[in-house]
Amino acid sequence: MERKIKEKVTGFRTRDGAGVSLVRVLGHDTVETFDPILMLDSFDSQRPEDYTAGFPLHPHRGIETISLIVSGNMVHRDSLGNEDAISDGEVQWMTAGSGIMHEEKLPAAERLLGVQLWLNMPRENKMAPPEYHSIKKEDIEEIPIDGGLLRLISGKYKNHEGFRGKYLPVDYYDIRLEPGKRFMIETDRDKSVLVFTLSGDARIAGEKVEEKTAVKLTEGESLVIESLEKEAEILFVSSDMLKEPVSWGGPIVMNTEEELRQAFAELRTGEFLKEKVEYDV
Secondary structure, eight states: OBOOEEEEEEOEEEEETTTEEEEEEEOGGGHHHHTTEEEEEEEEESOGGGTTTOEEEEEEBSEEEEEEEEESEEEEEETTSOEEEEETTEEEEEEOTTOEEEEEEOOOOSOEEEEEEEEEOOGGGTTSOOEEEEEOGGGSEEEEETTEEEEEEESEETTEEOBOOSSSOOEEEEEEEOTTOEEEEEOOTTSEEEEEEEESOEEETTEEEOTTEEEEEOSOSEEEEEEOSSOEEEEEEEEOOOOOOOEEETTEEESSHHHHHHHHHHHHHTOOOOSOOOSOO
């Protein structure tokens, strides 16, 4: 059975961090439908003044942030002592777990194009130790497909394997199609699947989907995506629905309001970070 579009969400322009202009696609209103993806922000600008203010030091708990920079640069620094930079085609995968402080700088580039996803963590893992992983270009397999290329960011594609997170299985593909091409993906029937049109319009499951739009798919064993008159870059994300309660306040996502209040209380008292702090936060 082919998957069909269940819901379609087009992003809107807003600002976050210290004034970064971005397109917010998924958020508080889409949590249940797009479970386990909580948030999807897209960056796309040729004006450095739109984004170089970056995201100053801030906390996270209970989620994983996955940042794909298609073009441009992102510099990461966190309370575990990690300092890292990614550029064209690379990924930062941060597990906030029990708590982490981090900052993200966005140096000027010819064009900043990318996406950050917030992946919810299962209730039993929300207080797991925080971690940081950098997925460099040489770690991302580029698989030729009919009419284009599939970059395997994480999980599996046929007999190919990419980076594997610890807490939820995530198949994350960066698919680039030449104009007028059709590509079919085989999927596990029960997986939660979203597709995001990062660059260019596309036809997803038989429906035209405009650029910067996320779609949630129905259950099924296959999905057909098609580029139109221009090249298209399409992100495919498949994972397991958690079907757990979500209590979300700013950068922290827990399961109950009591847990959320406790997290913010620990921020005020300096007890938020459970792991060794490697620099002055």
